[in-house]
Structures are given as structure tokens and as C-alpha cells.
């Protein structure tokens with residue numbers, strides 16, 4: 001079994017992974033109320049979720065599985081978490097079946113964020129997206145089936161991108177699945193694969209479909225941090241197409257709260273196998289978001305460059321959130337004004353995060369008539 005333990009503070013647990021006795025494993029299992037395995041928690045939403053859960057549940061133990069791709073960094077996890085006695089980091093790919101299978105044998109809850117997540121990268125090259133988002137999810141599902149007597153709940157993090165552009169508004173969970181990019185198609189494949197394992201093997205899964213998330217530590221290739229870091233680093237702000245595309249923006253902390261509710265809902269049968277949107281039911285255009293950012297950063301006259309639209313662009317996303325309210329008792333708690341101001345403050349205080357990632361955050365995209373543009 002290939003396994004690299006970078007942070008091992010739950011000594012007995014770590015030893016058991018490396019092949020020590022059942023007795024040691026049992027002692028450790030009794031130490032914590034629940035063990036939560038989180039894939040992809042060195043990335044944006046996963047690290048926000050880990051932070052939220054870690055502080056909310058002081059008697060829980062956390063195992064993070066992450067391949068540390070270009071999108072993941074251990075700097076996204078605070079030292080207080082890393083140095084605690086209830087955090088284990090396992091540096092591996094979710095396709096490393098033997099490892100994830102063994103780790104699931106110690107996990108009560110699994111929350112699966114790990115994915116290739118950037119639409120533009122998937123347009124340039126989609127192979128990794130299929131490998132991680134579909135096959136990686138399959139590897140976890142097979143492990144879940146093997147460990148069905150141990151794992152109580154498996155939360156799969158899907159995305160609103162599976163719907164494509166809104167055919168009706170707001171977009172409820174029964175909106176057609178019409179992915180418009182290879183990323184969205186890979187995520188749609190994973191989303192339906194999770195559902196098929198629920199139907200076929202009766203596994204304890206819930207599928208969460210977040211709309212556009214924002215908050216601290218999001219990679220600068222994504223819209224809000226990209227605009228913010230362009231301003232911080234003195235580059236022009238670039239907007240795809242007309243800028244009239246609209247998105248439903250939900251703060252990562254609100255997403256974390258929805259997942260927490262799915263993990264702890266007393267009547268699990270009422271959400272088992274369900275897909276549930278997480279959004280705000282408000283659509284805001286890219287132009288309006290850009291203007292809000294410029295205003296908060298007091299750069300109202302900052303230059304904006306309009307470039308070609310992204311191939312396969314989604315015109316409108318707006319969440320129907322009745323199901324989240326009815327099944328989870330969830331609704332968003334952070335307004336865009338408050339969340340945006342807070343997020344921009346974080347980027348202003350973390351200029352190094354922006355400068356480290358900015359140069360590698362645009363990619364050559366074939367537009368048409370032999371035109372290639374960096375997007």
C-alpha cells in the first residue's frame with residue numbers, strides 16, 4: 001500500500017493504517033465521537049469546511065486525503081488544526097484504492113470534495129477531469145461499498161454546473177442535466193454514478209449541488225479572486241463576453257453549514273440518495289459582481305478589458321433552494337455584500353497568495369478561426 005503520512009498526530013490511528021494491530025485500532029476508534037474523512041480539503045471549499053467542522057466539533061477526528069495538485073496546498077489548513085491531536089493528512093490520489101479503502105474502514109462520515117474544478121482548464125485538456133472526477137469518485141464508491149458496515153454517511157459534492165444554463169428559473173433539482181463543459185460533464189458523470197451506487201447497492205449517500213462558491217482561499221483562476229488579484233497586482237480586469245452572464249453566489253461557509261446539516265440530519269432516510277441544491281436563489285451578473293468588487297476596493301475607474309466569451313459558456317444560474325430548506329432546514333446566512341467585503345479583505349491581506357498563483361491562472365483557449373486567447 002502506497003501511503004505518505006505528512007502530518008501524523010493521532011499516533012495510534014496512523015500506526016494502524018501502516019499495519020499495526022486491531023487492538024491499537026480499537027483503542028483509537030474509541031477516542032473520538034466521530035471520524036470524518038474529507039477528500040480535497042487542501043483546496044478552497046474543503047479547507048473552509050474542515051475549519052468550520054474542526055471548531056464546531058471538538059470531539060471529532062479528521063482525516064484529510066488530498067493529492068496536493070496545483071489547486072491544493074497545506075497552507076490552506078491552519079497550523080492549529082495541523083498541530084492538533086485530531087488531524088491526519090494522507091497525501092495521495094483518490095484513485096489510490098487500497099489507501100482510501102483502508103481509511104474508510106476508520107471513518108464514520110466521508111465528505112468528498114476532491115476534483116479537478118476549473119472549467120477553462122477542462123476546455124484545454126479534459127483527461128485529468130475524467131480521471132479524478134469520475135474514476136476517483138468510483139474508487140471512493142467501491143471503498144464505501146466495502147466499508148458499508150462502518151461508514152454511516154457519504155456526502156458527494158457535485159455542482160450546479162451539471163445543469164448547464166437555466167431552462168427555467170429558479171433551477172430546481174429536477175432541472176435537466178445538460179453539462180456544457182468537459183468539467184461539468186465529468187461532474188455530471190460523478191453525480192449520477194453516486195446516484196447509481198445508491199440505487200444499486202443502497203449506499204448511504206447524499207449529493208450536494210453547490211452553486212458558485214466564494215470566500216477566502218479560493219484559487220485566483222476563479223472569477224471573484226481573479227478580479228481581486230488583478231487589482232491587487234495591477235493587471236487589467238478581464239471579463240469574458242458581454243459580462244451579462246449571471247451566477248448564484250453562495251459563501252463557502254454557508255455551503256459548509258449545509259453539508260454539516262446533511263451529516264447530522266436525524267432522519268437520514270429522508271435525505272438518503274437525494275440531490276440537494278445549495279445556493280441563494282439570486283442571480284447576479286458578472287458585470288455587477290465586478291462593479292461591486294471595484295466599489296468595495298475603492299477602484300471605481302479601474303480598467304476593464306472584455307475578451308472573447310468562454311466556449312460553452314453558461315448564461316444563467318439561479319438556484320431553487322426549497323428542497324434544502326425543506327429537507328435540511330438550510331438557507332443562506334451570509335449576504336453577498338457582507339461575504340464579498342470579508343472575502344476581499346482576506347485577499348488584500350494575502351497578497352502573496354495572489355502573486356504566487358496569478359501567472360499560472362490563465363490558459364490558451366481555442367476560440368475560432370485559428371484564434372487562441374489566454375482565458
Ligand SMILES: NC(=O)c1ccc[n+]([C@@H]2O[C@H](COP(=O)([O-])OP(=O)(O)OC[C@H]3O[C@@H](n4cnc5c(N)ncnc54)[C@H](O)[C@@H]3O)[C@@H](O)[C@H]2O)c1
Nearest residue numbers: 040042043044045067068069071072093094114115159213
Ligand atoms: N468552487 C466552486 O464554486 C464550486 C461550486 C460547486 C461545486 N464545487 C465542487 O466543490 C468541490 C471543491 O471545489 P473547490 O473549488 O474547493 O476545488 P479546488 O480546486 O480549490 O480544490 C480541489 C482539491 O482537490 C484536490 N485534488 C484534485 N485532484 C485530486 C485527486 N485525484 N486526488 C486527491 N485530491 C485531489 C486538490 O489538490 C485540491 O486540494 C469540487 O468537487 C467542485 O467540483 C465547487
